[in-house]
Amino acid sequence: MTQEAVKEASFYERLSHRGVSRRDFLKFCGSTAAVLGMSSAMVPTIATKIAGAAESGLTPALWIHGGACTGCSESIAQATYPNVADIVLDILSLQAQETVQMATGEYVEQAQEACYEANKGAYIMIFEGAVMTGLDGNTLRVAGQPLTEHLKKICAGAAAVVAVGSCAVDGGWTRAYPNPAGGMGIGEWMAQEGIGTPCVNLPGCPVNPEEIVAVVVQALICGDLTQVVASLDEFGRPKYLYGSTIHDNCPRRGHFENGEFVYTFGSPEEGKAWCLYPLGCKGPQTYRRCPMIRWNNSVSWCVDSGGPCIGCANWNWVDNNAPFRGRVRQVGKGVIGGPGGVSPVTAASVVGGVVAVALVAHGFGMKAAGRIGKNPTMKTETMKEYDRKRLKKEAK
Amino acid sequence: MAEPNVVIDPITRIEGHLRIEAVVEGGVITDAWCVSTLFRGIENVVKGRRPEDAAYIAQRMCGVCPTSHSHGSAMSVEDATGTVIPNGARLVRNLLEAAEFLHSHILWFYTLAALDYVNPAKALAANIADTYALAQAAGTSTSDFGAVQARLKKLVDGGDLSIFSNGWWGINPLTDPEAADALYNPEMPAELHLIGVAHYLEALEMQAEAARVMALISGKFPHSMTSVAGGTAWVPTPDKLDDILYRLKRVAEWINAAMIPDTLAIAPFYVAALEFGGGCGNFLSWGVFNREDQVRESRYLPAGVLYAAEGLKVEQADYNKVKEYVDRSWYISETGLPPLEGQTEIITEWTDSTFDREGQYSWAKAPRYDGKAMEAGPLSRMLVAYLSADNESNAAVKSLVDGALAKLGITDPTKLVSLLGRIAARNLEAKFIADECLGWVTELAAYVKDGGADFWASYKADSGQGAGLWEAPRGALGHFINIKGGRIENYQVVTPGTWDLSPKDGDGQPGPMEAALIGTPIAEVERPINAARIVRSFDP
Structure with a gap:
């Protein structure tokens, strides 16, 4: 055996004392490769490097x-x-x-x-x-x-x-x-x-x-x-x-496309794992890999448990993201980006603008295109009062 | 007045930043100062925002007990708006909080406190066969003791002790093992030290397992995403309930198989710690884990106040008797304000005389109940539960505490008001919660099965004031909110940390931790390990 292989073997032995199999570990290396944007061909390299580091x-x-x-x-x-x-x-x-x-x-x-x-x-x-x-x-x-x-x-x-x-x-x-x-x-x-x-x-x-x-x-x-x-x-x-938003990778994205939303906490819609966007989810504006990496040995993540994303990885996140139930309707980089993006004081006022309606319009667009058809919940979502008032104001 | 001859700064293995100063005369601490050295100002950040946003922000005060803070915050909004959460939400919150307590207590006993009682260097000398025999005799779970010892040995042979570096107060345990062991009880066998180290490593997995239960319910840990004002955003599904039950069972079994027997096996070597560290002798609990009536006094661990000096009688805990004093703290706001009117206005300039033992010396305020310093924490909760004869938990808590006292050969229950008692109370509380919480999963499953689907109640948070009174693992927690025009006009939090680590007040009355330090024996001022033990016993 090469020296690296010896180290690797000893590492696996120690993992097995902890009840972790070699297979579990390789699975972890696979997900790490995915996080790093590497191909699965890199998995053995990652395994060897981690094991080697642990024994050096x-x-x-x-x-x-x-x-x-x-x-x-x-x-x-x-x-x-x-x-x-x-x-x-x-x-x-x-x-x-x-x-x-x-x-x-x-x-x-x-x-x-x-x-x-x-x-x-x-x-x-x-x-x-x-x-x-x-x-x-x-x-x-x-x-x-x-x-x-x-x-x-x-x-x-x-x-x-x-x-x-x-x-x-x-x-x-x-x-x-x-x-x-x-x-x-x-x-x-x-x-x-x-x-x-x-x-x-x-x-x-x-x-x-x-x-x-x-x-x-x-x-x-x-x-x-x-x-x-x-x-x-x-x-x-x-x-x-x-490099990508929570919304990009969200497992509930399909429900967003279908206009299937959760409007109240703890509701049957949450039981069906529908989209949390109406509750202020900041997934569309937040760049992080939570939906893929998940939390606590991958048992869950915020949205999976019914908690709308509050954008905690955004620049100056409390000032920029609160009120957390309010919907930020502008999408794209620089909205809640970082220094040089939006300052805390103006953050509240930039919500809106030309792109502002993108997400709402998207929902309606999908409906017009017939994709969401006769979804009953979507019918009740004619337009949120909050959105209606703001759009009216902005139109002036 | 004597100058302090003991200064510990920073105190490690706690949450946050803390400096301790003490005067040791004739081998005993005669005066002490708890100095909170960090100001972050979360109460200011929450002001002016929406009431429902407070829980998300305010819980970030503590990365170890964010769950408890999010509950306290949500309850303050519910109190202000007269909202009663549905029974389903009550059960979900109990489960989430139970996982928080189990996680925190395991982490505290093993990861934070154990190294004050267990000497990893001495574990190197343990005989493996004897270690198995001892584990069996003590009724504690076995581990691959040989592998643990080999791992320690490899670390030592590498010449780099990583997180154990310099852990023996300036003594090299490899060249001078006897001096290092004198910090502990030299009569404690190497084999028991090895068991301690093995479980110290296992505990990392068990606290993580308890945290996974929190993650299942609230998205992740730390920082809880679903305990919102009005109830819970999480909706239980059969697969998740199953997962929660399995994990809680695993944690509960480990607490019974390792944590409790370890406590009972190690305690006899530290019985001296029954004689000091009692502190102010006043105890406060707001109560935690609601029963169906959601009344504080009937909680699984009930609310109550206890003045040891006035006999063992529990009185009702009333938040109107709480005032926060800042005479000795770095604030310019008014002193003696009730929390609902409290202010957090800090000094505007720092000079060479700002730190003044005779004047202001801490960022912590000094909360007092009816003018008295009160200890918060598991010892308070267990004493209140032990003495609340009308509470449904009373019998279970009594038999648990009495059983442990009998096993240790202690006949006088007032001995619990001590360093060792504070530790024992925390670990016994972990067992109480572990045993109870499995039933809450069953109860929640039955609720769902019977068609229960209410997990959130709507409310209108335009105006009003309210108090969210609850318990964090480390003690009594109060969030106080004042809402005006749909915004938070004022927000104050009285944490267990401010109760226990409070500085002296205008009358010179020491805080509970200061009081516990006074009278503590210190063998060598260069190595005040007993002072560190007292500080950590509060789980600050």
Whole structure:
């Protein structure tokens, strides 16, 4: 056996102790290949790379908590292959991860410092939560000084920063109006401070563990993070994770086409898994792979359980997406895109416009074309009061 | 006044950011300060938005217990609008919350707290055959102990301890194992440490399994998408109910087979922890898991207030007696406001004297009930349930608690008001919920089978004020809403964290965690592991 094959065999043996078969694992590699937009021919490569990484030395990493709710750490704790124990015992050497690490107090700082000195320029810095800049950074103090003071050094010494979750990407809800806490994303904060470390943005509230795994797998296949960074979109996100909308891939899309909608929560229509668009679903405006990756070992995802998408991966998502029951009727990039897209203040007013009627018109178009025919529910949806008033106003 | 000679910052293995300062004199803590070092301001973010949007935003206060927050938020809107959720929604919410509690309690005991009692370095010395024998004698589940030990060994041999790095308070457990073990109870056998480590790893899968139940109902975990004001957006289908039942059973079985026997096996080595860490001695529970009448006092774990100093008598919990003080916190808003009128206006400037032990020193406000600091959490809930003779759960809770006390040879139930008691109460509560919740799946299935199809009640949220009083795994939770013109005019949350981690108030009365720290023995000020144990026992 080659050395790689030995490593792989030992990895499978360990998986089997956890009740995970080789077949399960390969299935996971298959879905990861799909997420990465690779052909299934790549599955054996992915399997070998993951198994090899798990049996080789650990990659040094620091996981730093900013203004966080710990939800992204919690999310990682829900990962299945590799699970969090595999990650921290076999893949990454996490010298700092405040939610799980054994050390506390000054001993945390010592461990971080040791990792920094030994791996300067080579470690990965994973950042969860927002950079708190309110009161000159004093809205978050760690070990007696603002976290921003620690970040200057840790960010500058990292090979790359991975911003996990919306708070780390753009401040998330902490940024929303009119909060004085001063939350912002780590990437924009580094730019402001003149720190040139590359940053991979993984927006979403929370991050999906499979999104982190996909980045890790891509890095393993490419050898390092360089190619990951080279393939980011204009918002610093991996294209394969944020290249299509929820609506594009939604399993309920067929019901949208047929004009079969859920109008009230907990209704029989929800029991039939019809489209949640009238309840304010932001699927058409939100770029993420939830319908395919799903959540918590793929048991469900928001829409599958009857929860309309609230667009938690969008730029400044609370300001841009609330009211969550309100329907955003403009489609396409830049609507709820990112910086340079729509500012929070104007977001409410741009809802509408020429393209605004696209989705509603689409529904009626389908009806006119005879595709939805005599659907009884569609009959009751002549036009929502909300839409009627707004269109009337806009026509003036 | 003495300067603190113990400072722990950051406290790890908790949710959020916390600094602890303490004065140790003669081997005992004589004064303590709990410093919440992060301000995020979610109450400000919710203001001005639609009432139905609050649950989506406010739950993001906590990534460990978002489910409880979404319930608290939804209930505040329901209270303000006089909405009663349908029975089907009540059952769905109970199941969702049960999965939240089981997930959180497993995660707390193993992932967060265990490393204060279980020494992974000592597990390397365990004899595998003896470990199986010990597991069998303790009645706890076995695992592939050899594989776990080999995995630990591989990590150690690699010279990189990853998340265990520096975990022994500056002692190297490989070169100086005895000193490292002195942090624990050296009489605890290596084999029991290995069992602890094996279950520490298994627990990762079991908390994830409980979280999958939440995901089935609410789309994903963390952050719940379906517990909306008025009921639930989720509609149970036979296949999903089946899936939920299977997973909850698996978790419940594991709690009975591993978590409870582990607790009873490890506790005898830490009986000293029955003698300190009791805290303020006042307990508050808003109650959790509704019965059909949806009355707080009749919940599966009922609402109630208990002042230990006034004898073991439960009084009705009334939110009108709650006021939040900010005399010692970094706010410029008025002190002593009731939550419905509460404000969150922070200081405008930070200077070298802003952090002041004698003055303001925390971002947490100080909630008081009738002027008193109150402990929130499983110990409060279990004590209230234990003493609420009229509640239907009383017999089950009593037999559970009495049984555990008997097994540990404790005759005085007031000993529960201690560090060890707080831990035991949480784990016993996990068992209580695990045993009860399987019946709720059956009840929900029967409801659906009998044609029940009501999961959401409509409401009109134009104006009104209301309180959503519920429990998060870590304790009493209140969301308070004021609606005007269809918008949120004011929103305040009184979390278990603010109850337990509250700073001192204007009268100098310490918060519950500060009170629990005072009197705690500290063997070495350089390694205040007992202080860390007290802090984590509140699951902050």
